[in-house]
Amino acid sequence: MVEAAAIVEKAGPDILDINFGCPVKKVAGKGAGAGMLRDIPKMLEITRRVVDAVDIPVTVKTRLGWDCENKIITDLGPRLQDCGIKALTVHGRTRSQMYTGQADWSLIGELKNDPRMEIPVIGNGDITSPEGAAAAFGSFGVDGIMIGRGAIGAPWIFREVRQYLEKGEYEPLSDAAKFDILRRQIRESIDRIDEYRGILHIRRHLAATPLFKGIPNFRETRIRLLRAETEKELFDLLDHISETFFGNRVDS
Ligand SMILES: Cc1cc2nc3c(=O)[nH]c(=O)nc-3n(C[C@H](O)[C@H](O)[C@H](O)COP(=O)(O)O)c2cc1C
Structure with missing residues (x-):
């Protein structure tokens, strides 16, 4: 981790965030990611040594604990802070929960309100709306x-x-603007990798987009969207969707 930190620092990032939260079996099962929640002395030593190894701020992201019998975050937070990290993000689930159930923010709030905590505490888990974001700040003080x-x-x-937190209201983007953002995401994904893998990567985002949720008779189109293999196919399909299902409200 110390060697890796030195390599990361050379790439010039603003911060280095250690991921002690990944629950995936091939990661956590080996003791990495959230697997570190089963060996706290080692987690703390790694954190301390990484902090010492680089000049940029080091932050940590982790979970409540390994499982529901071991929700240790309120004890762990101050100890991670003592290692010299500059912020702590907590996903309000245990490793055992993976991504199931609901994130439990109560312990995140308890940690934040611990007078020993001086570094920023960042809460994470299940925020899917501006109202949910505001409630997280309001209820838990993160x-x-x-x-x-x-x-x-x-x-x-x-x-x-951001708009909601600043002004107490927000102006939802028009469908046309959302289409434009999705097109830009596709383009950037392709530019960053290559056409085939860029599309593979972005398809899951298209599959999940709330823009296409609840459209009647969309099933067949969705399947085509998820099978498209070229940029042209994908953009033609988006044009077709905007014309057919959004009444041609999209300028393309
Ligand atoms: C497909 C997927 C990939 C993720 N990859 C990372 C990652 O590389 N680093 C990280 O810190 N968290 C990663 N996470 C975890 C999320 O950052 C987040 O902690 C978690 O999904 C809970 O927040 P949410 O309810 O807002 O999604 C990933 C989550 C998902 C679903």
């Missing part, structure tokens, strides 16, 4: 929130959340 799945297929959520 310094920040992170949004994961709520942004998949809906990257405009961040704009809506």
Whole structure:
């Protein structure tokens, strides 16, 4: 981890975030990611040594604990802080929960309100709307929130959340603007990787987008969307969707 941290630092990021939260079996099962929640002394040592190894701020992201019998975050938080990290993000689930059930924010709030905690505590889990974001700040007093799945297929959520937090209301984007953002995501994904893999990557975002939720008779189109293999096919299909299901309200 110390060697990896040095490599990461050379790439010039603003911060280095250690992921002690990944629940995937091939990661956590080996003791990495959320697997570190089963060996706290090692987790703390790694954190301390990474903090010492780099000049940029180091932050940690983790979960409540390994399982429901071991929700240790309120004890762990101050100890991670003592390692010199600059912020702590907590996903309100245990490793055993993976992504099931509901995130439990009560322990995140308890940690945040622990007078020993001086670094920012960032809450994470199940925020999918501007109202949910505001409630998380209001009810639990966290310094920040992170949004994961709520942004998949809906990257405009961040704009809506920001507006809502600043003004108490938000102006939902037009469907046309949402289409434009999805097109841009596709283009950027292709530019970043290549046409085939870029499309493979972005298809799951298209599959999840709330823009296409609840459209009657959409099934066949959705299947075509998820099978498209070329940029042209995908863009033609989006044009078709905007014309057929959104009354041609999209300028393309
Ligand atoms: C497909 C997928 C990939 C993820 N990859 C990462 C990752 O690389 N690093 C990380 O810190 N969290 C990762 N997460 C976890 C999320 O950042 C987040 O903690 C979790 O999904 C709970 O927040 P949410 O309810 O807003 O999605 C991933 C989650 C999903 C569903």
